[in-house]
Amino acid sequence: MAGQIHESWSSRSAFLMAAVGSAVGLGNIWRFPFIAGENGGGAFVLVYLICIAAVGLPVLIAELSIGRRGGLSTIGSTREVAIQEGRSRGWQIIGWMAIAAPILGLLFYSTVAGWAFAYIFETAAGVFRGISPEGSGKVLAALHADPLQMAGWHFLFMAATVVIVAKGIRGGLEKAINWMMPLLFLLLLILVAYAAWAGDFRRGVAFLFNPDFARLTPQAILIAMGQAFFTLSLGGGGMMTYGAYLPKGVSLPRTGVVIVAADTLVAILAGLAIFPLVFAYGLTPAGGPGLIFVTLPIAFGQMPLGTLFGTLFFILLAVAALTSSISMLEPVVSYLEEHKGFKRARMALISGLVIWVAGLGSVLSFNIWAEFYPLSFFPLFAKARVFDILNYVTANIFMTLGSLLVAVFVGWLMSRATSVAEFGMGDGPAYRLWRFLIRYVGPLAVGIIFIFGITSL
């Protein structure tokens, strides 16, 4: 094993924080409410939760175990483990997908993170004080109409990501996440309390938790499952890469449960904060990618200490996005680092720059390219901008297929002895449940949902 190439975590809690940081991000606070709103709420949320528990958690444990076994980048680890298990090196395709997915993801993620940056300053300047729903929509529209400003924020976000990744995982980041995560959590609780008091809480809760199965198309099921992978960073390289820096003694199932619990809680809290406000302000849940950026500022404009809470909220949102984006750039840099003569800092800079330039396609999707539908020959993408295509393809194709391959690989091709050792809790009921989920439920459910979702278009 070539573990010396990479540094390892300074402690178990440092790893846990980084993994939770990877999972919790825009996926929970921005993407979850926006796609749950577009897909009718309740039934969609139910499918999402089932996918998290039945497929997401088992695949998370599987990814961490591949990473820890291999001790390398996603490509190196999947190749190493395949060789150790006497399988074809071709399985490193999993590692390649786990590098493609976060690159694609960053191309639109950084645009949205840029909005969070912009909103720190808008909120602090008091732009939203007493603002109406129309007014709030106009502030976001003005930002979207300004490609230069958006490209600037997108640049700052990528620059911050590059600096942190260049410094390596042990930098100040470990410490920063330690107190910022709990603070974000606290602010979300405050927002939920405000939504319960000032919003249409009953309607918001009903929207989120009363399933209307008529809205559950094969397409919606696929999108819900894709969100389960997206929010847990699965098939996205980060977890496998972080797992490679992990010492032997750490229990993967326990760690997995903590990551999944924290991530799911944040998503549900975000939903509970947003939908009561959406209904109280007469907005539509299907408001698209701008949903939280239109809804929450209205609340900040009305609540006591709203300017303070709002500014803090967007700072923490940006930090949450950053702890995810570093886990998206890290797999790329980790791979390049394994090749002689490639220095971490330079690799981070070059890959960050390439991603920034390519990511301009997402920035332009909101203005100059707003009516440019590059894949309009597919019915699904008839009205999809570059941004929408990236958002769809990353989660519902790359991360979904990547997670499917991980399940097959660990469930069927890794020997029982290896998987028992990585699971680390003997081969009792917990292990058997996990093995059942990863061997049968994962591949079958993901395969069927993927095929029906894709062909139903």
Ligand code: TRP
């Ligand atoms: N899980 C993160 C979130 O919810 C996003 C994320 C992390 C991701 N790693 C990824 C997305 C890799 C795509 C690919 O915000």
